[in-house]
Amino acid sequence: MAMTTDYATAEPPRADIDDLAGPTVVEFGTAWCGYCKAAQPLIAQAFNNHPGVRHLKIEDGSGRPLGRSFRVKLWPTLIFMDSGREVARLVRPRDVTEIRDAFALIDKTLST
Template sequence: MDRTTDAQRLDASQLGAELGTRATLVQFSTAFCQPCRATRRTLAEVAGMVEGVAHVEIDAEARLALVRTLDIRATPTVLVLDARGTVVRRATGQPRTVDVVAALGRAI
């Protein structure tokens, strides 16, 4: 999880899913993206370990307006949101579990 972003806030209606009570891991994926599968497993595992953290996966091809709004340029892209839905970290590529946990520390 390497890059922070300007304070941008997302809500459940934009994501199509409820936010976590403490933080939300938002993953943008595409159907044929091999690293997206591994990213899905990593984020789901971390969300399962930390109470109040949700994992939301978004099909980038189906949500092009949101992709453009958030300037998503590659998959997988992961956004870490705090409890209010503010983007606190952003990274592209397959994350390591330790990096996701560290990014959550900033969100929580």
């Protein structure tokens, strides 16, 4: 697994995400969002050290039920999950350190 570069326009059902085993980062945003574009190098840098973490990059917007189920209001929003359970959330990250700190909370599943 590696960082996903494109936002998926088809969103999976929430139940499918909740049922995922292991570490997952769900990223909500859009390709045209300036904040999302600015965060991509930071996200990519953090993912370099976490190739075993699943990355779901989902296009969000008005009327998109998956983003609403996660209470997403601003982009990008990164939700760090461990076997379907949210352990950390970052909104508009501006520093790679905060992304790495969130990864640390789900890293434990890779070593077990």
